[in-house]
Amino acid sequence: MLRIHASFSAIIALFASAPAALASRPRIASAECPAHPCVIMGAHAQHIVPMAAATPSRPRTGAEIRAAFLDFYEQRGHQRVASASLVPEDPTVLLTIAGMLPFKPVFLGQAPRPAPRATSSQKCIRTNDIENVGRTARHHTFFEMLGNFSFGDYFKSEAIQWAWELSTVVFGLDPRNLVVSVFREDDEAAAIWRDGVGVNPKRIVRMDEADNFWASGPTGPCGPCSEIYYDFKPELGDDGIDLEDDSRFIEFYNLVFMQYNRDAGGALTPLANRNIDTGMGLERMAQILQAVPNNYETDLIYPLIETAAALASVDYRALEGQGQTSLKVIADHSRAITQLIGDGVTASNLGRGYILRRLLRRVVRHGRRLGIDKPFLTAMGEAAITLMAEAFPQLLARREVILAELEREEARFLETLERGEKLLAEVLAARPSQISGAQAFELYDTYGFPLELTEEIAQEHGLSVDLAGFEAAMDAQRQRAKAAAVSLDLTVQDAIAQVVAEHEATEFRGYAQLEHPCCVLALVVNGEPAPAAVAGDAVQLVLDTTPFYGEGGGQVGDRGLLSGTAADGAEELLVTIDAVSRNRSVFVHSGRLERGRLAVGDLLLAQVDRACRRRAQANHTATHLLQAALKQVVDPAIGQAGSLVDFDRLRFDFHCPRAVSPSELDQIETLINGWIAEAHELAVEEMEIERAKAAGAVAMFGEKYAEVVRVVDVPGVSMELCGGTHVANTAEIGLFKIVSETGVAAGIRRIEAVAGPAVLAYLNERDAVVRALGDRFKAQPGEIVERVAALQEELKGTQKALAAARGELALAKAAALAAGAESLGAFQLLVARLDGVEGAGLQSAAQGLQEQLGAGAAVVLGGQPDAADAGKVVLVAAFGSDVIAAGAKAGAFIGGIAKLCGGGGGGRPNLAQAGGRDAAALDGALAAAAQELQGLLAAD
């Protein structure tokens, strides 16, 4: 719990700071560029054409630019790396926000380099500038970042020369249209540009730290950057160049020279291994080479604008600014949401799921703004898949999933809108002079109804919305969330992280052996790194090699023992291990030193608890069978969303838009138990990932796998990539039983089940319940349901009969009382005691009497409803319409009377009820009631 929370705060912290930390580098696709030098298309095209009037071999389309970039660097020894998922491996960020993110562990020295040099076109998503999308020429949520990387290999000179060569020769940009920037103090880079490349010194601009110095955080690797800008107005000359002038310059290539390490004190020390990290916005280069006024009109995005325009029956060119913006937003976001779902994100109210939902709803809103009045997201999704399928073929494989998710989410949002419109109509029905900020915020915050729609509808009614009030409420909400973010003690976590960082991957022997000698490499005692521990200490150990399975892939870590003789030979030592986790590839064994002394360097014998391991294995293999059965029975497209394999149960979460029916669950159970009975021999094999995928092995979506993967094969039934431990033969599972099927989030269902020995424990528990019920109901197990149903029926009947009898009794008693009514002028007074009738009965009795006696009747009844509760009294007053006209109100009247009995009461003028706790005072109270009524009515 603590760990989860701690890491989540870290995500929030880093997510919040990441864009800022990265801001100094790729301003590409994030920087604003509002004005364009040429408003008129034709003139603009003419302006660009002389430079871009390319020889046929020059890249022009987005695909050509991407290919040219990757080819160029591949020819220069770079390994071509496919774009990583938008869902990063790095748990500290929600989405892949920059081209270098997949390589961040390499740059930070936390992971081995895949090659000395690499190049990629990385898909990215950023939402921090979402309000600017569609309004400026080049803000995007989804974009591609071309990059070339050096991991301790080449450095500044090559990076600069190649960047120049690529820009001028391959892309054919005229050197007279280019300007470069360097960090103020980076004389080395400036010299290379000037002497090595031959750039006019006047066109080398020195920039401050804010613009041209990159760091991934307050400490760690950092270094100066150098950027290449495209100059749309070279005729203005080389003097007084201001790169901040967006109307003249656009930055398209950023080179980061990672050459320092910054320590906590802020001091810079040179890095032993210097790195290169670069980024070129694909959409920007496309804009330059295609000579269009903004990124949206490049072939990477424009087809989606056309699709949206056709759906809205509008003409992009003929539209005013607002309409064009809507089309741009739809086009931009359509790429983003298609890619997000393609990478396994599903819409939700948390994390990246929430980002997806927000983008998706913005598309719908802009669609409505353009007049699209029917669902259209699947049409946009299809167009986006078609547009991007060549560069991202996996979109085709995920087509059905993407379209289904879009359809579902759009329908859900339309429901939300409908509900909001209804609520807003209620607000408007009250004919307010203005929609208050609080009302608008409630619609937005609680019901998800967009502010702009509230404004729009209010406007139709000639009303305004208190926007300042809305903002104030919004701020208050943010403050609440911030204030509630508690910081937790992370010291334990830190000690472990520190220890883990100092060690190599632990060698895992537990697939084949359950016992193995090992050496203690590091020790954490009660949360602090320590050289030794004494009996009773809570210890965490890092070993050189281990047979213990470390928690991972959903499977719980092994339990067991470490035993041996302490280094000094004095005493036997014993450690019980109750949890094993994996931190990167280092296994951390947590437990307790039961006996003896333990020190770093000790040689121990590690023994896994075989019974526990067997149970975990049965549950794990059963989980694989469950996934296979789900695919067979429910839907072949079902994908895993998470899983837990414990010793005594298993849990499997999967993507599925509806509940799995009871009959399907039966089928699944039968199928799995059939496979168990067939005694399939498992085959576990390591192979290359491509071969495994070709063989049809099921991989967890969005998961990153190494080159060589472990494939667990139940021949003919299931084949999955899995690092967990499994039974050798399905027969070892014994039995499989589904315990429950529930929903965990929109679109995700959860099945909990038991397998192996755990089934017996589960069944025993159930059996005990059934037997206890059988005893109680005097029925055989098979008859219990019937018996309970019959009893319920009987109970219901009895209750009805009782209520009827009570009513009759009350009426009978009341009828006898009617004779005791006392006339007072035109009025009939009846005050009487009626015991043994509970509240509702007394009420109907009083009302019956009042109706019987007429409009001038005032009836007051009081009594003890329950002989068992001696103190409790109930009072009822029923006044006819003439009595009320005379100024008597049953509610107020009965309240006063009830006070005499130590209670209170109230009701409406014609009928009221009250109660009290002092039965002894009842008769007195009734007498007082009679007297008071006489006074009230006589005075009239």
Added chain:
RNA sequence: GGGGAAUUAGCUCAGCUGGUAGAGCGCUGCAAUCGCACUGCAGAGGUCAGGGGUUCGAGUCCCCUAUUCUCCA
């Protein structure tokens, strides 16, 4: 992770500051019809999500749990 909201008849929902649980649709029966649709009349159908608390009294107020929606991080 933190807020807000919803959960009432088979369905869609109303139920105001605590005081006898309602509507529309659907269902059943009767009338009318050769029969159906329509119509009219009558009726059945509710542990007010579950559990605690406050109160003489809780669908209504408070707390907890579950499920769903929603906003913020």
